[in-house]
Amino acid sequence: MTPADITEAGDPLSAAALEARGLGKRYGRGWALRDCSFRLPAGRICGLVGPNGAGKSTLLGLAARLVAPTEGELRVFGVPVDDPAAMPRYAFLSQDKPLFKRFTVAETLRMGAELNPGWDMAAAERIVRAGPVPMDARVGTLSGGQRTRVAFALAFGKRPDLLLLDEPMADLDPVARDEMSSLLLSEAVERGTTVVMSSHMLAELEDMCDFLLVIADGRLRMAGDTDELVPAHALVTGLAPDGKPPADLSPHTVVEFRVSGRQFRALLRPHGPLAPDWEVSEPSLEEVLLAHLRSPGTEPLFTRAARIEAEGINAA
Amino acid sequence: MSTTVQTDGPRTGKSAKRPGLLHGVTWLVARQHRTALWLIGAATLLGAAMIVYQRGEMVSMLDRLGWPGKDVRLPSDPEGFQYMSGVLGGLPVILGVFLGAPLIAGDQEQGTAQLVTTQSVPRRRWLAAKLIGCLSVVLVSTAVLGALFTWWWEPYREALPAEWLQGEVFDSTGPMPTALSLFLTTCGIAIGMLLRRVVPAMMVTFLFSMAVELAWSEVRGRLATPRLFTYPLNADSPAFLDQAVESDRWIGTADGQLFGWGTCAEQTERATNACIKEHGIVNNVIEYFGYDQMPGMQWTGAGLLLGGTAVVAVFILWWATRRPL
Numbered sequence: 001m002t003p004a005d006i007t008e009a010g011d012p013l014s015a016a017a018l019e020a021r022g023l024g025k026r027y028g029r030g031w032a033l034r035d036c037s038f039r040l041p042a043g044r045i046c047g048l049v050g051p052n053g054a055g056k057s058t059l060l061g062l063a064a065r066l067v068a069p070t071e072g073e074l075r076v077f078g079v080p081v082d083d084p085a086a087m088p089r090y091a092f093l094s095q096d097k098p099l100f101k102r103f104t105v106a107e108t109l110r111m112g113a114e115l116n117p118g119w120d121m122a123a124a125e126r127i128v129r130a131g132p133v134p135m136d137a138r139v140g141t142l143s144g145g146q147r148t149r150v151a152f153a154l155a156f157g158k159r160p161d162l163l164l165l166d167e168p169m170a171d172l173d174p175v176a177r178d179e180m181s182s183l184l185l186s187e188a189v190e191r192g193t194t195v196v197m198s199s200h201m202l203a204e205l206e207d208m209c210d211f212l213l214v215i216a217d218g219r220l221r222m223a224g225d226t227d228e229l230v231p232a233h234a235l236v237t238g239l240a241p242d243g244k245p246p247a248d249l250s251p252h253t254v255v256e257f258r259v260s261g262r263q264f265r266a267l268l269r270p271h272g273p274l275a276p277d278w279e280v281s282e283p284s285l286e287e288v289l290l291a292h293l294r295s296p297g298t299e300p301l302f303t304r305a306a307r308i309e310a311e312g313i314n315a316a
Numbered sequence: 317m318s319t320t321v322q323t324d325g326p327r328t329g330k331s332a333k334r335p336g337l338l339h340g341v342t343w344l345v346a347r348q349h350r351t352a353l354w355l356i357g358a359a360t361l362l363g364a365a366m367i368v369y370q371r372g373e374m375v376s377m378l379d380r381l382g383w384p385g386k387d388v389r390l391p392s393d394p395e396g397f398q399y400m401s402g403v404l405g406g407l408p409v410i411l412g413v414f415l416g417a418p419l420i421a422g423d424q425e426q427g428t429a430q431l432v433t434t435q436s437v438p439r440r441r442w443l444a445a446k447l448i449g450c451l452s453v454v455l456v457s458t459a460v461l462g463a464l465f466t467w468w469w470e471p472y473r474e475a476l477p478a479e480w481l482q483g484e485v486f487d488s489t490g491p492m493p494t495a496l497s498l499f500l501t502t503c504g505i506a507i508g509m510l511l512r513r514v515v516p517a518m519m520v521t522f523l524f525s526m527a528v529e530l531a532w533s534e535v536r537g538r539l540a541t542p543r544l545f546t547y548p549l550n551a552d553s554p555a556f557l558d559q560a561v562e563s564d565r566w567i568g569t570a571d572g573q574l575f576g577w578g579t580c581a582e583q584t585e586r587a588t589n590a591c592i593k594e595h596g597i598v599n600n601v602i603e604y605f606g607y608d609q610m611p612g613m614q615w616t617g618a619g620l621l622l623g624g625t626a627v628v629a630v631f632i633l634w635w636a637t638r639r640p641l
Binding site: 065084088090092094098103110112117118 | 341343347427428434
């Protein structure tokens with residue numbers, strides 16, 4: 001049906017870093033996340049996008065065992081997330097990056113060594129020393145950037161196969177941010193670590209991510225490879241004399257439709273040929289994401305790599 | 317992009333045996349609570365030293381008074397004795413509020429619970445290490461102080477006016493300080509875990525401890541059945557009753573009928589005698605706890621509290637296994 005169907009996406013049998021089926025979490029009366037089913041193939045750098053309160057942190061918390069699901073299941077590399085065997089496989093970093101403030105940096109790394117069977121002290125020390133962060137300094141006396149570096153060292157020293165990042169760089173200045181991004185990318189690429197990171201910086205996501213999960217209102221709106229999701233959309237400009245969507249638009253999925261004067265501009269997922277009198281261009285990732293975040297009601301779009309089974313998803 | 321899903325073989329940097337005695341979660345718990353550990357250790361030593369010193373003071377005072385040769389009965393407990401029994405009585409509450417309540421709530425509030433539970437160790441193992449560490453410290457510290465206080469009071473109990481069933485003696489000697497402390501500390505830990513905030517947890521633990529202390533003062537007198545002893549109305553009470561704690565007293569007739577102690581308390585002796593004659597009263601009847609019942613009562617009470625401690629500790633681990641902190 002969608003262009004994504006035709007493309008050769010990843011082999012569905014290859015290992016999935018994350019696999020959710022009907023995942024949901026309810027707080028009190030409201031659902032923070034609902035009917036969430038997707039597959040994240042291993043080795044991807046995945047951006048998690050959505051407005052505040054959309055359920056991004058809930059999804060990451062579910063993956064890090066910090067939140068218990070109300071319904072559904074989540075697997076990390078095929079292991080149910082509530083099985084302790086899944087614990088060495090992932091590392092989690094949240095925005096506030098909690099550390100023991102009275103520990104020295106060396107003691108913080110020793111904690112990593114004591115609590116993780118596959119600890120890589122050499123890698124952790126390398127990340128800290130590149131800071132440069134003094135090993136005998138108390139964590140409470142470090143600057144925000146230095147503390148983030150220690151938290152990253154703790155996360156990478158665990159040698160995770162999956163790195164879960166909940167806006168870890170939101171409180172950093174631009175220099176520290178740039179430093180951490182390149183550290184993250186180089187470490188992840190070198191080891192083939194799968195990364196899931198939530199962020200509000202769309203430009204940052206465009207540079208770093210090759211996979212996307214878009215969440216709004218507690219539901220998954222879009223999931224898949226960046227280079228398949230973007231071409232699945234077209235940005236068209238045409239005449240709308242009466243200010244209403246022209247009839248030619250109806251075969252396509254219209255994500256966003258805006259009128260200015262006699263002209264309309266629409267972001268759509270084409271199904272079949274587009275009207276010849278329209279001006280068609282390929283949108284940027286940022287335009288696609290913004291359009292979806294502004295119109296959360298659009299029918300969800302999943303590329304093949306993100307699907308767990310064809311029927312289960314499209315019905316969502 | 318390469319996909320390294322399974323990292324097999326030895327991971328580099330996996331160090332050989334690290335120095336030190338403690339490893340894993342035990343090391344973490346000891347390191348995190350190092351300051352509290354030193355404080356409790358120092359306070360225990362200070363308390364022990366004070367008991368030894370104050371006991372010495374009291375012994376030399378009793379020597380000067382000629383005890384035990386002379387029958388000395390101090391008009392009131394020595395100040396140091398009152399002070400130390402007050403400290404020992406307050407210790408369970410202090411430990412519950414300042415050690416128990418923040419133990420898990422502190423990590424929840426600071427976010428370090430999130431840090432530790434996203435390493436490779438299951439929550440339950442970490443919490444078990446915390447519980448065992450914390451309760452062992454409480455056990456050792458209160459057992460030392462309780463034993464020393466018993467060593468102070470027990471040999472000199474006949475010279476001291478405090479009755480053994482009073483809270484200041486009963487709850488400060490033998491197994492009682494330990495049992496009360498373990499129970500209230502564990503309850504504080506559970507309250508902290510459920511409230512997830514340090515200050516509210518400390519306040520609720522304090523109120524809870526007050527309620528427990530209040531209930532405990534009711535329970536104390538029910539830990540054993542009091543005995544009855546009957547002796548003639550005009551006779552002196554027998555010597556063995558000196559160490560007993562009287563819980564009630566009646567006057568009774570020859571056939572066992574009992575009247576309240578004040579039944580015949582009349583204005584004049586004549587009226588009193590008439591009343592006694594009229595009711596046919598010939599005996600004093602006394603209900604008392606013998607001193608030999610004290611260890612049994614203390615261990616029964618300690619057993620109840622330790623049972624409660626075990627139930628709450630199991631609840632904490634069960635809760636943490638079932639759901640994230």
